Structure formats: structure tokens, C-alpha cells
Amino acid sequence: MGPTAPPTKQAEQLRQDGNSYFAKNKLSAAIDAYTEAITLCPNVPIYWTNRALCHRKRNDWIRVEEDCRRAVQLDHSSVKAHYMLGLALLQREQYADGVKELEKALDLGRGANPKSYIVEEVWQELAKARYLEWEHASTKRSWELQSLKEACQSALKEKHDRKYSEMEGFVDDINDDYSKQLDGLEQVFAIASEADTPTEVPDYLCCKITLDIFRDPVITPSGVTYERSVILDHLKKVGEFDPITRKPLHQHQLVPNLAVKEAVQAFLQKHGWAYKMG
DSSP, X not given: OOOOOOOOHHHHHHHHHXXXXXXXXXXXXXXXXXXXXXXXXXXXXXXXHHHHHXXXXXXXXXXXXXXXXXXXXXXXXXXXXXHHHHHHHXXXXXXXXXXXXXXXXXXXXHHHOTTSHHHHHHXXXXXXXXXXXXXXXXXXXXXXXXXXXXXXXXXXXXXXXXXXXXXXGGHHHHHHHHHHHHHHHHHHHXXXXXXXXXXXXXXXXXXXXXXXXXXXXXXXXXXXXXXXXXXHHHXXXXXXBOTTTOOBOOGGGOEEOHHHHHHHXXXXXXXXXXXXXX
């Protein structure tokens, strides 16, 4: 793929017109303006992502996907393109691919501007997407387990009925064995389904101040872990001390808690929990 062609003045004016229309929620006019800009300069990725944003507001996810795929081809580092492409794939229930695109958007966004609003937004959508991916997979597994359980129950019933007719003098023993086998079957399938049962987020994965699951955990010299943005806000507005231990604390003393961060990712991947915003 060759270098991206510079936009012309006319195309840039059309982009600005499109932005103005979009701000006024005149989506049809905005789409027309971006489309004209694309016709003039098809290799400028922002024209494609701007038009995709209009399609997103209309819930036209097929066109969102089309425009974002083109934008990604032009600029592999486009956070917005990967982000909206991920959302579009989730709408089509392509959960694994959607999660991958959101993860890519998050990595790119954190590298470019970790404090930007879009990083926060992508993180939230990624947590929800992981839950949807888990829920979809767990529903499929539940149906498979249920089908297998019913097949096993049917096989036990056939075996019981055959023994019952062949050994009429041992009816009580036969019934006891059958009951024990059914109980054992229930226990086996109960254990098998435990992985698909939602669980509460452990306290150690949640910020002591907000009680929300960590996104960017940092640890203080006192050994307390906080959400970075929350503790920074505390240090700035309340005072330079640890809010739990009350010991003096300065920004430069905060260290990323990579162990907790990895534990959060592992928990989300296993259980698919989307944290609740306050």
C-alpha cells in the first residue's frame, strides 16, 4: 500500500462542513459531505472514520464496518477505526473478533494518549464485550451440557428399565442403584457448569475508594492499591497523604500494580464481568 495522499483544500472544507452538520445532528448532510470528501481523497482515513461515526449514530452497523475496515487499511494505528469496527463486529455477534479489535484500540489509545476520553470509553466497551463473549460461549456450553445430561439420563433410564424387567426380585436394590446414579450424574454436571456461573468481583480487584474494578491500578509505599485517576485526584484536591493509612504520599511514589492489573484481565477473560460505573 502506498503513502496516504494529502487532502485537498476542497476535501478538507467538505470534512469541516460534515463536522458542522454532525454537531447539529444533521446526519444525512454530514454523510453526504464526508462522501464527497472521500470521492476527492479516498486515501484519507479520517474521512472514513467520520462517516462511520455518522453510521454508528444511525445504528447502521454494516456501513460502520465497511468504512472502518477501509480506514484500518489506510491507517493501522487509528484508534477510532479499530474501536468502531469492534463495536460493529459485536453487533453481528462476532464476539472474539470484536474483542480483538477493541483490545487493539485500547492498546493504541493508551500508547497515544492514556488519559483521553476514548481510552476510558474503549475500556468500558471492552469489559462489556468480554462479558458478551463469555455469555455467548457459556450459553452454547450450557445447551451442550444439557443435551449430554439428557442423553445420560435416558441411557440410565433404559438400563434401569431393562434390569427392572430382568430382576423383578431385586426391585428395591435396582431402584436404589438408579437413584444413586442419578444423584451422581447431577453432581457431575453441576461441577461442569460451575465455570459458567457468574461470580462477584473479588474485593482485591476493586479500588478502595470507588469500589469499581481496577482499570489502571497503582500501589502506594504503604501497600494500598488505588485506581490511578482516583488517587491522583485525591492528592490534588484533598491533600498529599494516603487516604487509608493517612501517611504522606506524593505522586512520584505511585507505582503501577502489574500483578493486580494482570489479575483483573484474567478475571474478565474468565468471567466476562463488565464493571459497573457509578
